[in-house]
Amino acid sequence: MMIPALLLIAFVILASAGVAMVLRNLIHSALLLVLSWTGIAAFYLWAGAEFVAFAQILVYAGGISMVVLFAVLLTRPARDAELPVTPPTVLRIAAGLMASAMVGSITVMAVLTSHLVAPASARAPGLTVKDLGALLAGPHAAALLLVGVILTVALLGAIIIAAPEPAPRPEDQP
Amino acid sequence: MIAVAPTSDRFLEVAPLQLRDWFIGLLPQSLRWITSGLITVVAILAVFGLLFAYLTLAERKILGRVQNRPGPNRTGWFGLLQPFADGVKALTKEDVVPRDADQVLHYLAPVVLVALSLLGFAVLPFGRHLVPVELDAAVLYFFAAGAATELAVFMAGWASRNKYSLLAAMRALAQLISYELPLLLSFVPVVMLAGTLSTTEIVTAQGGWTGGWIPHWYVLTPWGFAGFVIFMIAALAESNRSPFDLPEAESELIAGHLTEYSGFKYALFFMAEYFGMCALSGMAVTLFLGGWQAPCAWLEFIPSYAWFAGKLLVLLLGFMWIRATLPRLRMDQLTRLAWKFLVPLALINLGTAAFWSLTAGWTGPLQLVRWAVALALVVTPFVVMGRRLTAGVAPRTYRYAAS
Amino acid sequence: MLGTGLIKGLAVTAKNLVGSYHDPARYTTLEYPEVKPKLPEAYRNFPFLVTENATDPMGTLRCVACQICEKECPPQCIYIEKSKDKKPDAAGKPQIYPAVFAIDTSVCMSCQICVEVCPFDAIKMDQEYEIATTDRFGALLLNREQLAKPNSYYHQIHPTEAVEVDARLAEERRAAEEKAKAAAAAKSAPKSAAPAPKPPAAPSAEAPKPPPAA
Numbered sequence: 001m002m003i004p005a006l007l008l009i010a011f012v013i014l015a016s017a018g019v020a021m022v023l024r025n026l027i028h029s030a031l032l033l034v035l036s037w038t039g040i041a042a043f044y045l046w047a048g049a050e051f052v053a054f055a056q057i058l059v060y061a062g063g064i065s066m067v068v069l070f071a072v073l074l075t076r077p078a079r080d081a082e083l084p085v086t087p088p089t090v091l092r093i094a095a096g097l098m099a100s101a102m103v104g105s106i107t108v109m110a111v112l113t114s115h116l117v118a119p120a121s122a123r124a125p126g127l128t129v130k131d132l133g134a135l136l137a138g139p140h141a142a143a144l145l146l147v148g149v150i151l152t153v154a155l156l157g158a159i160i161i162a163a164p165e166p167a168p169r170p171e172d173q174p
Numbered sequence: 175m176i177a178v179a180p181t182s183d184r185f186l187e188v189a190p191l192q193l194r195d196w197f198i199g200l201l202p203q204s205l206r207w208i209t210s211g212l213i214t215v216v217a218i219l220a221v222f223g224l225l226f227a228y229l230t231l232a233e234r235k236i237l238g239r240v241q242n243r244p245g246p247n248r249t250g251w252f253g254l255l256q257p258f259a260d261g262v263k264a265l266t267k268e269d270v271v272p273r274d275a276d277q278v279l280h281y282l283a284p285v286v287l288v289a290l291s292l293l294g295f296a297v298l299p300f301g302r303h304l305v306p307v308e309l310d311a312a313v314l315y316f317f318a319a320g321a322a323t324e325l326a327v328f329m330a331g332w333a334s335r336n337k338y339s340l341l342a343a344m345r346a347l348a349q350l351i352s353y354e355l356p357l358l359l360s361f362v363p364v365v366m367l368a369g370t371l372s373t374t375e376i377v378t379a380q381g382g383w384t385g386g387w388i389p390h391w392y393v394l395t396p397w398g399f400a401g402f403v404i405f406m407i408a409a410l411a412e413s414n415r416s417p418f419d420l421p422e423a424e425s426e427l428i429a430g431h432l433t434e435y436s437g438f439k440y441a442l443f444f445m446a447e448y449f450g451m452c453a454l455s456g457m458a459v460t461l462f463l464g465g466w467q468a469p470c471a472w473l474e475f476i477p478s479y480a481w482f483a484g485k486l487l488v489l490l491l492g493f494m495w496i497r498a499t500l501p502r503l504r505m506d507q508l509t510r511l512a513w514k515f516l517v518p519l520a521l522i523n524l525g526t527a528a529f530w531s532l533t534a535g536w537t538g539p540l541q542l543v544r545w546a547v548a549l550a551l552v553v554t555p556f557v558v559m560g561r562r563l564t565a566g567v568a569p570r571t572y573r574y575a576a577s
Numbered sequence: 578m579l580g581t582g583l584i585k586g587l588a589v590t591a592k593n594l595v596g597s598y599h600d601p602a603r604y605t606t607l608e609y610p611e612v613k614p615k616l617p618e619a620y621r622n623f624p625f626l627v628t629e630n631a632t633d634p635m636g637t638l639r640c641v642a643c644q645i646c647e648k649e650c651p652p653q654c655i656y657i658e659k660s661k662d663k664k665p666d667a668a669g670k671p672q673i674y675p676a677v678f679a680i681d682t683s684v685c686m687s688c689q690i691c692v693e694v695c696p697f698d699a700i701k702m703d704q705e706y707e708i709a710t711t712d713r714f715g716a717l718l719l720n721r722e723q724l725a726k727p728n729s730y731y732h733q734i735h736p737t738e739a740v741e742v743d744a745r746l747a748e749e750r751r752a753a754e755e756k757a758k759a760a761a762a763a764k765s766a767p768k769s770a771a772p773a774p775k776p777p778a779a780p781s782a783e784a785p786k787p788p789p790a791a
Contacts, residue, residue, distance in 0.1 A: 027332055031279070034325065051371075054314040062321025062354060066347045069328060073344055129311050129371050239597040240590045243606040499590040500583065560579025 005046055013039035026072045034065040051129050186477040190217075191303055214306045218295050226448040227257035233494050240498040264441035272335060272434050279333035284435070284442035287326035291446040293319035294453035299374050301466050301479030312373040313365060316457055317358060320412065323450060324350035327414070327421055327431050330443070334434035342430030345505060346421040349411055352512035353418075357408035359520035360401045363527030364392055364461045377465030386471035391464035396548035397526040400556075402462040404520050406492075409454040411508070413447060415493055417500035418508060425502075455489035456482075463489075515563050519555055526551040618735055621702035622687050624680060624724070631727035636664065638725060639699035642675040646691035646700055654684035655691060678721035682708060698742045704734045 013036050020032035037060035044053035136144050194213050198206045231246065231253060238245025246253035271280055297312035299305045309315050324346050331343025365371055368379040382390045392398030411418035422430040432443055459465060463485050466478035503511070526548055533544045596603035607614055629637035642659040658677035666672040691700050703726070710716035732739040 028279075031325075031329065038322075050309065051311045051314065054311050054318040057318035058314065058321050058358075061325065062318065063351070065325060066328075066351050070344070070347050070351075073332075073340075073347075129314075130369070236594060239594045239604075242593065242597060242604055244604075244608070247608075495587065495590065495594075498594075499586045557578055564579055 002046070006043070009039055009042045009046055012036075013043065027069070030065065030068050030072055033068065034061050037061055037065070051132055184475075184477075187302055189477075190301075190479070218292075218306065222295065222449060222452055223445075225452060226445055227261070229448050229452075229490060230260070230444070231257050232491075233497070236491070236494045237498050261441070264438050267437035269437040269439065270434075274335045275434060276333035276335065279329045280434070281439075283326050283330035283333060283431075284439045284446070286329065287323055287446040288442050288449065290319055290323045290326060291449040291453065294450075294457070297373050298453070298456040298460060299377050299465055300456075300482050301477065304479055305374055308374060309372065311371045313361065313371045313376070313457075313461075316373075316453070320450070320453070321350070321354060323446070324412075326446075330435070331421070331431035334431070336434050338427040338429075338433050339431050342421040342423070342427050342433075345423075346414070346431065348505070349414075349418065349420060349508060352509045353408045353411035353516075356404050356512055356516035356520050357412055359517065359524065360404040360408060361457075361461050362520075363397050363401050363524055366524075366527050367392065367531055373460050373465075377460055377467065380464040381467055383471045389464055389467060389469050391462065391467070393462040393464075395530060396545070396552045397523050397530055398462055400519065400523045400526070400552045402458065404516055404523065405458055405462065406489075407516060408512075409451075409458060410493070410496065411512070413450040413454055413493075415447070415451060416497040417502050419502060420505060420508060423502060451490065451493055452486065455486050455493070458489060459485040510563070515559055518559060522551065522555045616704050616734075618737060620704050621689060623682050623685055623703045623705050623708075624687075624689075624691055624700045625703040625705075625726045625730075626678060626721060626724045627699055627701055627731055628725045628727050631729060634725040634727065635722070637666075638674055638721070639666070639697050640675050640678065641666070641672045641697055641699070642678070643696070645694050645696070649690050649694045651688060651690060652684045652686055654681040655679070656681075675721060678724060679718055680724060681718050683713070683717040698746060701731055701735070701738075 016032045016036040016039065020029040020036065023029045023032070038057060041053045041056040041061070044050075044056055194210065197213070198209055201209055234256075235245035235253070246256040249255040249259045271277065294316050296307045297305070297309055297316050327346040328343045331339040331341075331346065334340075364376060368376045370376060370379070380389070380391050384390070388394065393402045410416075414421055420430075421427075422432060427433070432440060435443060459482060466482040468474045468476060468478070468481050529551065530544070530548055533540075536544050593603055598604075627639050628634040629639065642657055644657050644659070647653075647655045647657045656677065656679045657675050660674045660676040663671040664674050687702070689702055692702055708717070728739070728743075731742075
């Protein structure tokens, strides 16, 4: 029961991500990406991590997908216009291989060095939301703070980039 | 998985569960688990489907009365059969799909929208024993399910291949990005004070009365009231209701993302709108209005689900009242209200709630200090930021209006 | 303070909502097919022909088929055929009458010019607004039987105007009779043919426009 479900989830994640890369229609790709993210949330649910799963949907399907779609809509003039894809050169292929090799090796190392837990433990969630909060605010408080600072800096940077605007016209006021 | 109805409670309180248990008892053992789940789903669909039908009627009646006209009154007694006539009409209408539309997404959008808007009902505690699914992170689940609905609106708008629909899709996205934040921030204080993300426990935390008369609902505290108001404003925007119905905006965008929809798909969009409205109101009842708790100790003899239904209906009537009153906001006003007013207020409200939580032990005259400080923390930012928001434009003067 | 305007607005709609159940001033809608609105006196839509007597409408038409209205009508929606014979009118004088008098209401624009040029007060504006038909050509072309309505109906829809018209007509009739009597007394000659009504009628009509020659 657990393993077929995992295989199904993995298939959905990988298939939607793969098809998203192949499709020419950017909106379709973006929507498939959302499906892929939702699949990841399903995987978290499968693994018994309720909180992370819902947070994944809330942040990725709810928030980031909007930003992606918005960016696509605002930057593309016509929806069927073909992307100007330049033919692959040796340099490009090499760069691509290098990048995938690095990501792949890191992933493989991470998988190999972590001690795997039997999926049987997934049935009952080990951590409640409260425990998660206690862990985040206790042992991992420094990391949490660091992430918060980085995000704040990013936000400030975005505000500074967007800040210079002409004086408001009277009709722009509420 | 089968929760057997507790027998200790009063009869009316457990009657729905006992009915379910009796029915399940008639079935063979292997079917019981799945039937129990199905009955819950069917009950929710039936109750809220019927509620949807009569909410449309009530909305049309109320809007009519506000505008000095009677509203639908021909089909059946007082127009009571009108929703069914509308349903038949929607089912028998031709389903027109534009030739250039994205066929798959155009078809999927209403289905996804209704499915997503129904998900939220799973975690609402409708009564003392009536919780469809008990989740540890129920509140988070609810908002995760709700956040994705706007994606379906986007799909509908984009797939129609109509410039009005596309504009509506973009507006829906912008609106969601703006209002998701105040919506989430407004209920964080509740989670802080209740110390849990589970809806049942949040309702339990609001139990009890002071002197048997004043309930311990969160809306009756300064931070709770502020949070409730912010939540309701964001909920209006989230469910695309007037005055935040910019994606639909009949006067500007024909019908926005609904322009290219007809027949039952169009009806599905409306169904999703009302389901979303019901779910968000139900969540507001759960988070701020004490859920199924009775307002006074001696009123407890009325079953808890009746209290939930009553509070839900009051909020829904409020939605309609607001729709009958307020004109639609402009896009820039909408985003300004969210980012420059609601988000900071919600953040300050977080601080107020923290203060309230830390001073829980204060008694006697200190209680007055606690209330005064909390009220000041709520009212001052509201007044100051309200002034800034409306600086130079309010009160308006009209050049040609004779005084 | 921010929000007071919203609350004021909500109070207004709430008052209307509650008031619509007990205050007729806040519930102004008429349920049309059952309850018909009381039209203002000045309301006008499509002309009709005035008859003196409701029991014999075709015999007592005021119209003498002079065809002024037919010529004046801007969209030319009036069609008149004169009769070959003469019939006595309300005053007993023999007059030509319209053998055919038809108005195409699909063309008529309710401009009231026919009423203003009529020297005999024979055509007046109606208040008919339920004009939907299933037959576009036949049912919208009204003949004289459909157009003829008694003077009492005219009194009913335009009371003030009808009283004025009646007074004027009575005055004209009296003047004509006196003139005829005086003529008879002075000359004791046989009756002069039909001189009376026209000259005084034209200047006293609402529009001072004299009937054009062509």
